[in-house]
Amino acid sequence: MALIVQKYGGSSVANKELIESVARRAVAAKREGHQVVVVLSAMKGETDRLLSMAKGISESPEPREVDALLATGEQVTIALFAMVCQTMGEKVKSFLGFQAGIKTDDAHCRARIADIDPSRIKTELAKNRIAVVAGFQGVNRHGDITTLGRGGSDTTAVALAIALKANMCEIYTDVDGIYTTDPHVCDTARRIDRICYEEMLELSSLGAKVMEIRSIELAMNYRIKIHVRHSQSQSPGTIICEEDADMERTPVRGVTSSVQEGRITLLRVPDKPGVAARILDLISKAGIVIDMIIQNQSVSANGQDEENWTDFSFTVPAADYKATLDLVTSAGVEIGAYKVVGDNNIAKVSLVGVGMRNHAGVATLMFKTLASEGINISMISTSEIKISCVIEKKYAELAVRALHNAFNLGAPV
């Protein structure tokens, strides 16, 4: 007998028929002898509907009230889901965030779970009941309802799995697992059976949308196994788990691309200590998060390195591109930059894989492949298990297909 946490996303509980379908899955697990905790999102579209009501009243509604409003979405699904289980003859109880003992900090609309007291859920599980928990919500020390931000139900599920020492956390969604790349872009994309936390984290950070990043970090920190599966199929899905020796045999686990960034470059900045810090400080004070940063010696008009000058480039989220460009353009003059230029017509293509640590030549093959397609690389950034290249936006999908093919990711492993 195992203790299993199952999380069903909004598209899996979007109407009565879907709720019945996923409830059958939860009930089946229960009848196989497992203890089952179900975490639910709001019905698909419901959170947006509620949010638009709030936005209809105020452009910046009080976050505490937004949380009280949004939390109703999950409250509705857990009650309906519990009713469905009851019609199937199962004993079941629903739990709101505060009833499930999910305590958060005070940051309304983006709260972090501070602690979970799972005693009430444990009591109900011991009474042979299915526990149905509202995802996305908790309660702060004042007894106010908080929400965890978009995708927060994944975090609820993983955090509960940790608090309950669950054997497995199953994330049911509308895709049947993690793929080597986006199947909409590349028709040889292949479902990955097993992927390690670090790889999943990089893939998510780089644009794969299956799971919320915070929940993967949490699972990684506590070594909770996650099983990503399609809620309406029996596909085996993908297991996210600790790295094992097998995984390193494959240098590259997946390819991803993102067009959600803009690049800003300061040309010919005086190469003095503290210049980069000044720029970055300015941007972070504006609440903007920088992704890639590259600094390079400037090259003069006649092609010579200029020792006392440097070029400085970085990327920011597309939504912050314009504001950042304005900010840096005025600051750049003070700093003594020759010119500030921006480009939001870019894409970032990345390879991810823990195996790349032991395989020389991944970068070489990547650059070669892009070159052979006539794609110019304007920025490169690497980590132990990732290589990202910034290229022209129009080549994003071509690059993904070419790299997927070059690294033979479509072949069964």
Add this chain to the structure above:
Amino acid sequence: MALIVQKYGGSSVANKELIESVARRAVAAKREGHQVVVVLSAMKGETDRLLSMAKGISESPEPREVDALLATGEQVTIALFAMVCQTMGEKVKSFLGFQAGIKTDDAHCRARIADIDPSRIKTELAKNRIAVVAGFQGVNRHGDITTLGRGGSDTTAVALAIALKANMCEIYTDVDGIYTTDPHVCDTARRIDRICYEEMLELSSLGAKVMEIRSIELAMNYRIKIHVRHSQSQSPGTIICEEDADMERTPVRGVTSSVQEGRITLLRVPDKPGVAARILDLISKAGIVIDMIIQNQSVSANGQDEENWTDFSFTVPAADYKATLDLVTSAGVEIGAYKVVGDNNIAKVSLVGVGMRNHAGVATLMFKTLASEGINISMISTSEIKISCVIEKKYAELAVRALHNAFNLGAPV
């Protein structure tokens, strides 16, 4: 400076515009220097929408889950209302039942308030904030959400007013007060300025729908003044308060009628102790509430009283009429009744007024008036401040108009 509890019903918060309109009223009271607590219902139609979702899943959904589901209705309105107040520049906080300290018993879907701990609301009022409280809901000793049954928001408002020692409880609704009779039936119906708790209780029990009976009882027990007003007009409304000497000058405060009952009669029952008890016991065990009861010596075919036999009649809610008739028909035979007959083609017309205690002749004028319209009376029941007559259903509206006119209720007092 007074402490005022304002309750707005579902039709007063049915959309954004209405919420804005009633929020202006709450904010105005605050700016006049009062401490303001607002109690809200769900938007009109929302509770029914949620209930129909539940009924779509199960004919008898678990009451605990129904409560979790229904409680979202009020949660949405308090959040939106608070946001609206914020756009008006007011400091405000919303409170769910459990946050407002509203503790109930365990009877899901029809819980009774056991206790209120208003400390958090008091704290926020002291900080110059408007407190916006979800009506209709509370929390039981397990931390589960309960609801108070239909119209429960009135009870929330009155109970909060008591707990907070409020100076006034204002009930805003879609009529502009209590009327001498239903204005749809009688065009000379007149708004009543002041009515005492006992009269209001009788009128509500007899069919006037403005306020929930439980909330009036509660207000009466704690002598909290209630002000019933229209949420979209400046009409002075009706004050429900303690009886004063003035009130007794008017023998009849109002006329009401109800067609929501059926009458059952056992003819020629042996006149022995315990017979009535046996019948009533049977019915109350079936969960049916009896309204009027009348026992009379039987009259033989030749018009003589029959000393050892009695006729026994009572009325039950129309919805229970058929079940009661079946129940009593089979039991009547055992008891030795000659015959059991039923009639659900009846109406009950009632006069209510504390003044009738001191005015002889109210009953006389009532019977005369009905007789002069050719209306036969089949049952009569009286209390200190009420006279009810059961008549044929088709005469209900005629009787109301005739009585309203005979007692001159349309004239200003």
